[in-house]
Amino acid sequence: MGLCMIVLSADKLRQLGEKYLTAAGAMKEEAELVSDFLVRANLAGHDSHGIIRILRYTNNLLEKRIKPGARLEVVRETPSSVLLNGNWGFGQVVGIKAMGIAIEKAERNTIGVSSVFNCNHVGRLADYTLMAAEKNMIGLAFVNASKMVVPFGGMERMLGTNPISFAAPSAEGRPFVFDMATSVCAEGKVWVRLQSKQQLPEGWILDKEGKPSINPSDLYSGGAILPFGGYAAYKGYGLSLMTEILAGIMSGTGCEYNSEFKGGNGVFFEAINISSFIDITEFRKQMETIVKAMRNSKKAPGSNDILVPGDPEERMEKKRLAEGIPLADITWTEFKILADKLQIDMQEITE
Amino acid sequence: MGLCMIVLSADKLRQLGEKYLTAAGAMKEEAELVSDFLVRANLAGHDSHGIIRILRYTNNLLEKRIKPGARLEVVRETPSSVLLNGNWGFGQVVGIKAMGIAIEKAERNTIGVSSVFNCNHVGRLADYTLMAAEKNMIGLAFVNASKMVVPFGGMERMLGTNPISFAAPSAEGRPFVFDMATSVCAEGKVWVRLQSKQQLPEGWILDKEGKPSINPSDLYSGGAILPFGGYAAYKGYGLSLMTEILAGIMSGTGCEYNSEFKGGNGVFFEAINISSFIDITEFRKQMETIVKAMRNSKKAPGSNDILVPGDPEERMEKKRLAEGIPLADITWTEFKILADKLQIDMQEITE
Numbered sequence: 001m002g003l004c005m006i007v008l009s010a011d012k013l014r015q016l017g018e019k020y021l022t023a024a025g026a027m028k029e030e031a032e033l034v035s036d037f038l039v040r041a042n043l044a045g046h047d048s049h050g051i052i053r054i055l056r057y058t059n060n061l062l063e064k065r066i067k068p069g070a071r072l073e074v075v076r077e078t079p080s081s082v083l084l085n086g087n088w089g090f091g092q093v094v095g096i097k098a099m100g101i102a103i104e105k106a107e108r109n110t111i112g113v114s115s116v117f118n119c120n121h122v123g124r125l126a127d128y129t130l131m132a133a134e135k136n137m138i139g140l141a142f143v144n145a146s147k148m149v150v151p152f153g154g155m156e157r158m159l160g161t162n163p164i165s166f167a168a169p170s171a172e173g174r175p176f177v178f179d180m181a182t183s184v185c186a187e188g189k190v191w192v193r194l195q196s197k198q199q200l201p202e203g204w205i206l207d208k209e210g211k212p213s214i215n216p217s218d219l220y221s222g223g224a225i226l227p228f229g230g231y232a233a234y235k236g237y238g239l240s241l242m243t244e245i246l247a248g249i250m251s252g253t254g255c256e257y258n259s260e261f262k263g264g265n266g267v268f269f270e271a272i273n274i275s276s277f278i279d280i281t282e283f284r285k286q287m288e289t290i291v292k293a294m295r296n297s298k299k300a301p302g303s304n305d306i307l308v309p310g311d312p313e314e315r316m317e318k319k320r321l322a323e324g325i326p327l328a329d330i331t332w333t334e335f336k337i338l339a340d341k342l343q344i345d346m347q348e349i350t351e
Numbered sequence: 352m353g354l355c356m357i358v359l360s361a362d363k364l365r366q367l368g369e370k371y372l373t374a375a376g377a378m379k380e381e382a383e384l385v386s387d388f389l390v391r392a393n394l395a396g397h398d399s400h401g402i403i404r405i406l407r408y409t410n411n412l413l414e415k416r417i418k419p420g421a422r423l424e425v426v427r428e429t430p431s432s433v434l435l436n437g438n439w440g441f442g443q444v445v446g447i448k449a450m451g452i453a454i455e456k457a458e459r460n461t462i463g464v465s466s467v468f469n470c471n472h473v474g475r476l477a478d479y480t481l482m483a484a485e486k487n488m489i490g491l492a493f494v495n496a497s498k499m500v501v502p503f504g505g506m507e508r509m510l511g512t513n514p515i516s517f518a519a520p521s522a523e524g525r526p527f528v529f530d531m532a533t534s535v536c537a538e539g540k541v542w543v544r545l546q547s548k549q550q551l552p553e554g555w556i557l558d559k560e561g562k563p564s565i566n567p568s569d570l571y572s573g574g575a576i577l578p579f580g581g582y583a584a585y586k587g588y589g590l591s592l593m594t595e596i597l598a599g600i601m602s603g604t605g606c607e608y609n610s611e612f613k614g615g616n617g618v619f620f621e622a623i624n625i626s627s628f629i630d631i632t633e634f635r636k637q638m639e640t641i642v643k644a645m646r647n648s649k650k651a652p653g654s655n656d657i658l659v660p661g662d663p664e665e666r667m668e669k670k671r672l673a674e675g676i677p678l679a680d681i682t683w684t685e686f687k688i689l690a691d692k693l694q695i696d697m698q699e700i701t702e
């Protein structure tokens with residue numbers, strides 16, 4: 001974070017989010033749910049998916065791109081799958097329902113898949129795969145989005161940052177959860193660095209001429225993000241295409257390089273009932289073993305720690321619950337400008 | 352490839368494979384099927400999964416680790432899933448049957464998953480996911496194996512190279528197929544370079560002290576392979592853990608860091624019936640659009656070509672069908688030594 005910032009508690013941020021969303025037309029329950037999702041992302045340290053999104057969501061509400069109270073519509077259904085029209089409700093509201101259906105189907109039929117089109121930004125995928133893990137299932141999520149990422153060897157935005165998430169129950173206090181963009185970074189991570197006036201690490205983006213850049217503003221003036229993988233970035237590119245096909249093409253959302261793209265997030269959620277393969281107690285025991293084995297294995301020279309997915313988030317949550325969540329000065333200014341527009345009294349929140 | 356090598360046609364290599372495998376006790380149909388799979392990997396340019404494996408498979412047969420004619424056993428079953436005991440048959444024979452069952456289940460029930468334990472090396476995963484693509488389905492495959500790869504920040508072998516494959520039908524001459532190790536490279540690619548006396552690219556392996564090395568022999572004296580991802584190798588590590596959980600833990604195979612590891616490949620195959628989500632003609636049309644869009648997008652400075660997964664393999668296959676398949680001198684010497692042991696007449700093959 002840059003030097004100029006404001007720090008607010010998770011509760012204050014939740015209130016802030018609810019205020020903005022309801023002022024822009026969201027229903028109370030939606031505003032609560034969405035704000036809670038965003039603040040959980042902040043607590044986990046993923047500010048890219050945190051309360052900063054309120055700035056976009058509020059505009060989306062005002063532009064009628066998010067439709068409050070929208071109803072989910074079943075388009076195709078089998079005992080183990082469903083294709084849903086999200087009717088442009090909040091991505092989080094649609095996402096929870098979609099994963100809920102996948103879990104119900106998996107309860108009865110081992111595997112459940114839900115695929116969604118006409119769906120707004122669903123936020124952090126871990127929130128959905130964790131729903132499955134909490135029901136003794138494997139959760140898988142693939143989501144495509146607007147184009148932002150180059151193909152391997154290319155310089156033109158063609159693919160979304162196309163994240164993948166995986167979660168499984170564990171024997172420890174919390175489930176095992178993994179959530180990654182198939183690009184080097186999520187777009188939001190560049191946005192957050194732009195707002196906090198930080199440079200990017202090398203190897204994240206190309207500028208509009210296709211040259212490597214560490215300036216976050218280059219992304220927003222015709223640049224693009226690279227697929228992840230370093231030497232083997234063709235693998236990140238392959239995973240991105242896989243996600244585009246599973247989440248974009250299968251759902252009928254399409255992909256943004258194509259004029260038929262419906263916009264928003266194409267969603268592919270899957271729940272797998274573990275006990276059709278292995279008893280859940282044995283599975284949990286094995287999960288504990290794998291996690292401990294990684295943590296206790298020999299560290300490479302110069303390495304402090306061997307973590308498992310979810311560890312950095314858990315540490316950050318402890319810290320931020322205690323110390324609060326920082327917001328960059330520019331972000332805060334944007335919130336204040338928007339407060340005037342929506343006639344929100346900021347005093348109540350920051351006191 | 353090194354300077355010293357022998358070049359043989361695909362047909363000659365198939366005959367060679369069959370001869371070795373039957374001499375070591377394989378049944379005729381198994382030997383044909385396995386040799387064909389291996390030669391197809393050579394044709395695709397993946398010598399790591401090619402005929403070089405005959406050296407290991409033959410030893411596995413002699414040591415009774417591969418059991419000719421083994422019968423697959425159903426351990427748990429639901430309408431959309433099956434857990435199979437491979438009873439240590441040839442990995443390829445078991446793999447084909449397992450994906451076949453997943454496809455049958457997906458035909459009736461949209462999604463089919465097969466999970467296998469007691470299974471030998473299944474070879475290249477693309478061979479199985481392509482089976483699904485040829486039936487108008489999405490094919491997914493996850494496989495775990497002996498430990499060879501360090502966790503992110505670690506120096507000790509803890510995870511398999513744990514490949515993932517994805518295939519889908521396309522409108523073009525061939526399906527879309529993607530197949531990657533979640534490590535920087537497959538172990539076999541280091542083995543092939545060792546045999547052809549080549550150095551490794553930087554960033555592939557650590558030596559036994561945890562220091563980066565470009566000497567392939569360091570892998571075989573206590574070294575380990577890195578997870579893929581470059582700057583973001585924690586993502587390759589996460590995908591490797593996901594594969595270990597799906598393919599290793601779910602199947603009951605276990606993982607090699609654990610004393611309960613059964614050995615071989617743990618398998619998780621999935622087939623998804625596309626038409627439960629989108630009409631297959633529309634899907635194929637979209638696949639053609641995505642592939643063309645990538646190829647025709649703007650190249651980065653210094654880049655010759657934008658490919659899609661499967662392109663390099665298709666090019667190599669044309670070349671090798673015309674020019675033959677090269678084998679390193681050391682590999683050929685090992686084949687000759689083994690021929691003496693098995694009393695195989697090499698003359699017939701090389702003429």
